[in-house]
Amino acid sequence: MNENYELTAKAKIIEWRLDWCQFAREALGVSLDAEQEAILRSVQMNPRTSVASGTARGKDFVAAVAAMCFLYLTPKWNEKGELIANTKVALTAPTERQVKNICVPEIARLFNRAKSRGIDLPGKMTAFDIRTEHEEWFLTAFRADPHRHEAWSGFHAVNTMFVVTEASGILDDTFTAIEGNLQGNSRILIVFNPNTPIGYAARSQKGERWSKFRLNSLTAPNVVHRQSIIPGQVDYEWVKDKVVNWCSVIQASDYNETLDDFEFEGNWYRPEDNFRKKVLGKFPKVSEDNLIPEVWIELAQKRWVAYHQAYGQEGYYTDVLRLGVDVAGMGRDSTVFCYRYGNIVQQFTQTNSGGVADHMQVAGRIASILALDNHALSMIDTIGEGAGVYARIVELGYKSRAFSCKYSEAAKNEKGESLTDLTGQYTFANMRAYLFWAIRDWLNPKNGQEAMLPPGFGLTEEATEIKWRFQSNGAIIIEPKEEIKKRLGRSTDAFDALANTFYPVKMSRRVKNLGNLF
Incomplete structure (x- = not known):
């Protein structure tokens, strides 16, 4: 091989490694639309990418392109030509038919298209694989069998990628097995039609770990x-x-x-x-038993961003600070603080305890906030670990501005009257149900509360997993925390901290309506 040709080829590979979209155009010969290119760049840079899509919007095509980019642009060799950073790519779908008719044909077309353009990609295309001369460098496709999690155990490599198509049809247990392989330079790309608002794929569109995309058929170039x-x-x-x-x-x-x-x-x-x-490319309307629709969270976050663009990152708060605190219990590492001023949640923060009870440290932080702001109020979850924190705050002289939130207590005000929703129609089984519903009333756009929430902190994922129902006496009750944790995989700490801020305490000032900003 000509030396100049080798140098040119090496330079081109360096270019492609820096820009996967360029590799897709020049080597694979494909034309991606702007949204598909954004997805490919996300896969290049981010460990987790989730794509919810309308019909025939090119989600499987861009997934195949991403898989080919990862396969050929991540392995590395030393000066002797020895493979020193291996790469393994796995494509999967819920059924054998989907693997055979969706995953493999897209890969084969890209592989053969590159060859027709004079780009001789290493490896041989077989029925379900691209196999190279190196045993530790390959792409393979197979059905995600829910009963054979050991199939995922062989995918440890320096560079590892998992591409899951029709992801909403795959059980959470399978994703748990895949997650166990996400080490080193790893990627997971899941693409799906949003047929159901529950499950791993649906949560990926809410979770903060994910780079999220939605392909809308209304904005497709052909349309x-x-x-x-x-x-x-x-x-x-x-x-x-x-x-x-x-x-x-x-x-x-x-x-x-x-x-x-x-x-x-x-x-x-x-x-x-x-x-x-x-x-x-959106989920169906939230079921009647879901407490908070995702779109309400999105609207509150948009208001928060617009408000802080208008007033600066420090904001302008005219209401009393209500500090909601969810204290870490056994097996949890973080205590969550929610700072709410009227209709604006300024921020969520958390303190890490490393699994060791740090009641005095948490109490000290609350006391310092109350000391700096003579009008601030603190609402502390006192079921379990929070009881000691509350007791210490009272000892420090803040009894008039510290409130014990017991979720199990009756939903009644200081006069012993039953607490109701904004309409006065609904009553509640306990204080937890009242506080959770208070967030629902606050976020509901038709109530005109102009609620504002900071983006992030996992609140969307938590809020949209909570379900409610009517008891036989007509009172509203929220499902047990353990049931939510089974679906979510963790406790609703941020949501609980926010709920605490709605503990019924009479307020002296209100925030002016900020609707003109939006």
């Missing part, structure tokens, strides 16, 4: 330009038909962002669940 820009992607006529058959025409004055109303060709529409899932 926007009303012609075939990217062959194989969803087309204009299909989307137009679904707008007519899966949406209701509404007046512009009836527009409601929380219902995902949208404009199309000069008319306003309200989507049914089929349209949400198949076109918008």
Whole structure:
């Protein structure tokens, strides 16, 4: 081989390693739209990427491109040509048919397209694999068998990637097995149609660990330009038909962002669940027993961002600080603090205890906050570990500004009257139910509270997992914490800290309405 050619090839590989989108264009010969390129860049830079998508929006195609980029751009050799950083890529789906008809054909087309362009990628394409001359450098595809978790045990490598298509159809246990292999330079990319709002795939769209994307068929290039820009992607006529058959025409004055109303060709529409899932790439409307719809959290976070853009990062708070504290218990490492001023949660913070009780340290931090702000109030969870913290705060002389939140106590005010929701219609089984519902009333856009929440801290994931029901006497009760933890994989610490701030204490001042900012 010509020496100049070798140098040129090495330089080109360095370029491709820096820019996977360039590798996709030049080596694989593919044209990605702007949103697909953003997904590919995310996979290049981030360990976890989640993509919820409408129909025929190219999610499986971009997943295959990402897999090929990882396979060929991450392994490394020494000067002797020895493989010193191996790479393994696994593609999976819920059924054998999906593996055979979706995963493998996309990979094969990319592999053969590169060859037709004069790019001789290492390895041989077989029925379900790309196998190279190195046993520790390969791509393979197989069904995610829920009864064979040992299938994932052989995927330890310097560079490891897992691509999961139709991810909403795979059990949480399988993802737990995959998670056990996410070490070193690892990636997981999951792509799916959002058919259900529960499960690992759904949580990935809420969790803070993930880089999240949503591919909306309304914004697909073929739909926007009303012609075939990217062959194989969803087309204009299909989307137009679904707008007519899966949406209701509404007046512009009836527009409601929380219902995902949208404009199309000069008319306003309200989507049914089929349209949400198949076109918008959004989850179906939250079930009636879910406490908080995700869109309410999103709206509150948008208000928070807009408010702090207007007033600066320090903000402008005119109401009394209500400090909600969820104290770490046995087996938990963090105590969570929620700082709420009227309709604005300024921030959540946490203190790490390393699993060792640190009651005096937590009490000291609360006392210092109360000392600096003579109007501040603290609401402390006193079930279990928090009782000692509350007792210490009282000892320090802050009894008038410290409140014990016992979730098991009756939902009654200081006069012994039953606490109700904003409408006065609903009563509650206990204080926990009242406090959780108070957050629901606060976030509900129709109540005009202009609630603001800082993005992040896992609150979306926690809030949207909580379920409620009516008891036989008509009182509202929240499901047990243990049931939430089974689905979520952890306790609702941030949500609990926020709930504590709604403990019924009479306030002296209110925040002015800030709706004109939005």
